[in-house]
Amino acid sequence: MLCFDINGVQEVEQWQSVDLRAVKKAARGTGVEATFSVWVNRVVIGSSPGIFTVTFAALRGTPDGAPEMWGKLPKQALAYDKQTLAADTDPETWQRLSASLAVPPDADFLLICIAAKSREPAGRAGLISHFADSASLEIRIPPAPSVAGGIPRTTK
Numbered sequence: 001m002l003c004f005d006i007n008g009v010q011e012v013e014q015w016q017s018v019d020l021r022a023v024k025k026a027a028r029g030t031g032v033e034a035t036f037s038v039w040v041n042r043v044v045i046g047s048s049p050g051i052f053t054v055t056f057a058a059l060r061g062t063p064d065g066a067p068e069m070w071g072k073l074p075k076q077a078l079a080y081d082k083q084t085l086a087a088d089t090d091p092e093t094w095q096r097l098s099a100s101l102a103v104p105p106d107a108d109f110l111l112i113c114i115a116a117k118s119r120e121p122a123g124r125a126g127l128i129s130h131f132a133d134s135a136s137l138e139i140r141i142p143p144a145p146s147v148a149g150g151i152p153r154t155t156k
């Protein structure tokens with residue numbers, strides 16, 4: 001589980017990069033579909049809204065250049081999606097937040113950012129109120145083209 005300590009800073013981000021080399025090899029030069037999803041929840045403090053954002057991008061190059069690229073998104077990304085969710089006020093329920101991309105064959109890695117944003121009062125040190133859990137990334141590779149328009153040829 002990710003715990004976002006947004007006390008005093010109002011927004012916290014967690015990052016993950018995913019190398020696509022193995023995917024590119026398996027996809028044989030075609031694009032793939034990718035969906036990232038995560039479950040989010042919060043404990044309400046005061047009247048502040050709890051906002052979660054997932055930013056999902058496909059990029060060229062290497063992840064060590066990601067911080068510089070991030071400032072230029074979405075212009076720099078080959079594919080880009082950003083989804084936001086206002087968390088409900090029930091700490092017993094989790095809500096699913098997801099983002100999807102059509103990843104072109106020349107993308108080298110995926111960059112994922114989960115951000116939690118609130119306006120909590122300062123001076124509540126040690127009180128963690130925003131959480132993310134059960135993150136998953138699904139990459140769907142289309143089937144290889146067949147020789148007979150989708151139906152494998154049979155021999156007589």
Ligand SMILES: [Ca+2]
Nearest residue numbers: 090091093094
């Ligand atoms: Ca909830």
